[in-house]
Every structure is written in structure tokens, then in C-alpha cells.
Amino acid sequence: MSLLQVKDLSISFGGVKAVDGVSFEVEPGEVFTLVGPNGAGKSTIFNLISRLYEPSGGRIVFDGEDITGRPAHDVAGLGIARTFQNIELFDHSSVLQNLLIGRHCRRDTRWFEELFFLPKVRRSEREHRRQVEEVIDFLDLAAYRDKLIAGLPYGVRKVVEIARALSSEPKLILLDEPASGLSVEETQNMAWWIEDMQKDLGLTVLMVEHDMSLVSRVSNRVLAVAEGRPLAMGTAAEVQADPKVIEAYLGTEETA
């Protein structure tokens, strides 16, 4: 069964139909990429899946459960983690603290227990810390562990954001333009990490990305959207060759 089913999803802002009847299914363990020109509604689809926006129509089913009515703060606990297009880290905290916040949905202590820091809270904190350390190892962030986000280079912040998402032990990770603003080497690393997430961690990845070399390299399937509507679905090569997709990009295929 599909891990994520998006059925006939729609949302409009004022008169603009940002997403208009988009349906797709993400299978467990695959890397599924959304591509499309600017303003095609890719990020909006992400915001709909993470319940930050209320859809005007359609349903989102994750792991057999309809999450369309769930509040946004339940989504992480169900196993969907995400990153943002314009990095949304907690700037005044250290990398470690950011990753620990990533574990918020796995908390098992109440505030009045935390007030007295009961032995239970310490045990729980150690466990969170251990889990976070695994992510730090996985993404090779040990050098930045105690650094403040505000002082980190852009490329590292991108990785920290992914690390924060991984800390929540997700089943599905949504990556919103993981390679935007990254150098060639950093993009290369990002491709490795996405492959590792898929192969070593067994994660399902849903990604929005413009860099077609990265897309072709890591994606199992690609869905092209334009003006809120699905255009073509298939492998990266098939989608890139699709005349409708070429037309949507005004005849200029992406120079990857």
C-alpha cells in the first residue's frame, strides 16, 4: 500500500487556484520528486501535506490514515518531517538544541515533571540526546554540534535542517528544494545523503527540486506540475522529454 496518497487536492488563495486537483501516490521507500516552473504550486502541496494550509478540496492519506482533519502539530508525530525552502531553523539556538526540538513529537514527559527534572525526565533527555547523536553521526555534523545557527554557513544550515527533520524519526521526509543555493560540491553531498536516507535509513523521500541533475540521480519517480495541475509522471528522463513539460517551461528545457 502507498505510504502517502494525495487525492484530488485543491486550494485557492483568493481567485488563484494554487493547487487544482493534484493526485499522486508515494510508495514506501521511494524518492518521489515534484518538479515544475516557479509558482507551479509545489511548495503549496508541501504545506498542504504538513497541514499548514487547509485544502479547499481533496484528501491526504498517510500510512492508511486520513490526515486531512488533523492539526498541523500532529503531523510530525505520525511520521512526516519536512524542511523549508527558506531555511526555518531556530537561529538563536545551537545545532544540538535545534535537533532536540526536532524530537519534540517524541516527548514523553509533562511540563510539571520537567519543572523538577525528575529521574524520568533525565532518562528521557538522555534518550533524546542519544537519538540526536545518531543523526549527527549520519549527517557528519559533529563539528557544528555546539555552534549557534546564526553563525553557520548556508550549506551547513541546509544540512542541519535535514538533521532536525531526521531527529523526529520520520517515515516520510519532505525536502523543499534541498539543493537550492548550494555549491556544486554541496549538491553532490546532498545527493549522497538523499541516497543514504533512502537506502540506509529506509526512508521515503518526497522532494521538490529544480536541479535536474540531482533529480535524475536520486529520484525513482518524478511528477511535473504547472499552474497547480499535474502534467506528467514517470522517470526523470520521461518527464523531461514530455512535450507538455517542455511547453510549461516555455520551450526551454532546464539546463542541468
Add this chain to the structure above:
Amino acid sequence: MSNRFKSRYDDDINLFEGRWHLAQYALLIALLLAAPWLLGAYYLGELTAVLIWSLAGLGLMLISGHTGQVSLGHAAFMAIGAFTNLALMMRGWHFIPALLASAVTSGVLGAIISRPILRMSGIYLAIATLALSIIIEDLSIIAEPVTGGVAGLFAPPIDLFGMTIDRYSSPAAFYYLCLAVLVIVTLGYLNLLRSASGRSFLAVRDSEVSARALGVNVARAKTLSFALSCAMTGLAGALYAHLAQAVNYESFLVLISITLLLQVVIGGLGSVHGAFFGAIVVVLLPQSIAMLRDFLNNTAGISIAAYPGMDTALFALLILLMVIYEPRGLYGVWFKVRTWLQLFPLYRKGMFRRTRTYLKTERQR
């Protein structure tokens, strides 16, 4: 101690970074415990005031510094705490339950008020909380059966552990009482900050949208933070009532709310130290200005007493300079000095070059 070698996860979890760090705070506590012998009655009173304002500042620090929600109405919760405490004690309650009741009442009222109020942000939130402060001034007159109306209430002496504690007849005992409450509250505060709830507050402050995506119930986090903040401020209000010996509608004017906010801004938003530094400034600055005035009068024959409002003007000037040159407050200054000492002689110029940072409430979401 800047390159501390961590070998266990507990090194990141513990309150104190090793023995040296613990020793510093032990020394501070020892000094505070010895204060009644070191200071005269007058300065002990001032120090007690510093402790009480620190407590109130801690309350505001939680919601404004750590959760990023500006409150210009915290004097209201001091008032609630003070009146609750005195009204209950006059009805025969023992001091300790009455003190706890102050915290609970302020906290619960804070929680109730926070739901509608914390839907706002930025300037609107500031206005709404300011209104709270103004409402409470009138309420303290109207609610005469509880608050004693215009005349207010007088603080009865505190019976504790077989002692009668009174601000004037036993200043040391009252000082220790305030110190104990402050230490307990501070420890609770720090415990919260190093666990999930505290982190969720920071998350709400820095990015509500990603906090939500990470599973933080933003409305609940804000309510919890506001309630705990009000409870702390309520405790401070109760202790303040015993320090001032009498409270009425004039004790908790809007000006107190504003002073509290200035206190946490001068101290340094987002740092626990800041609440304490700010309290020292707020309590001791008028005192220092008075001393400066006498000094100038006696030595140079310049009489600034002839210019009323001088203290307030100087206070305002200090805040202005602080906000322009050191937005991280006194904590920022302290942090730089500490780093300089730790790195000596390797301190680099431009190490603390400022990037533009704002309270998140001022930013677009």
C-alpha cells in the same frame, strides 16, 4: 573553560558545566547567604528588592525573552499575586499556602487570559497586555472586598517555622525567605529550559511555522509559557507586598509593567542572567543617581536636585544607549567580557560583529 571535553550525554544535560562552573555559583550563593552580615539594614533591604524584582523579571523573561511574546501588562499579575496573598492571609491563611495560592491564581488567570490575547502578535499584543495593566488598576479599587478598595491592604507579619518574619523587625529572615523562593523558582526555570517544554518555547519564539511542523502545539506552548510566567510574577507580587508592607491600586501602575519590560531588555532578552542583571539596574540605578546627585552637590556645588525628573531621564538615556549599542543587554556585555577573559590573549577583533536580529514578533512570519 571554553574547550570543555564532553564525554557523556549528561555533560549536555546537567545544569553546571563541571566543577569550576558549580564552584562559581556556590560562591555566589555563599555570598548571598552571608549578605546579612556584610550589608547594613538599608542595603539588605535593597538587595531583597533586587531578589524580588529578579523573580518578577524571570516571569517576564519566560514569556518575552524565551517565548518571544511581548507583555506590557505584567504588573497586573504582580497585583493579582499581591492581593491574593494578603487577602488570604487576612482571612487566616498561613503564609506558605497563601504564597502558593498567589502563584496558582496568577497562573490560572494568566492561562485563561492568554488564549485570546496570544492570538495577537507584535504591537497588537503589546497594546492588549498594556490594557490588562490599566484594567487591573481600576479593578483593585472596584474589588473592595478582596483588595481593600482605595485604602488597599496592609501586610500582616509572616509566621514561619516558629518565627515571626517582618520586613523591618527581622530583615534578614525576610531576605532569606525571598532568596529561598527565588532559588527554587530559578532552578525550576532552568529545568524547564533544558527539557522539552523549554525547547518548545524557544521554537515558538524563533519560528512558529517550523515549530508547528515539528509537532509543537503553538497555542498550548504559548499558554503554558504565559501561565508559568504569570505564576512567577504573581509570586514576586506577593513578596513585594510584604516588602512594601502595604499595597493599593497605586502599587502596580502601568509604569511598573513598563519598568519590568525595560528590566528584561536591559538585562538581555532570552537569558536567565538577564533577569537578574536587569533587576540590579532597576533597583540600584535610582539609588546610584541619588548618590551621584549628593556627590555633585557636595563636591562641585552643582545641584541637580533642582531639576525634577533627572533620575527618570538618566534611566531613559541608559536604556536608549543599551538598545542602540548592546541589544543583547547586560548579558551580552557580560558574555563578551567572559569570552575575552577565557580566550585571553587570543581574542579576535570582530568576534562579536553584530548581525541584525530582532525579537521574532517584529518579523514577518
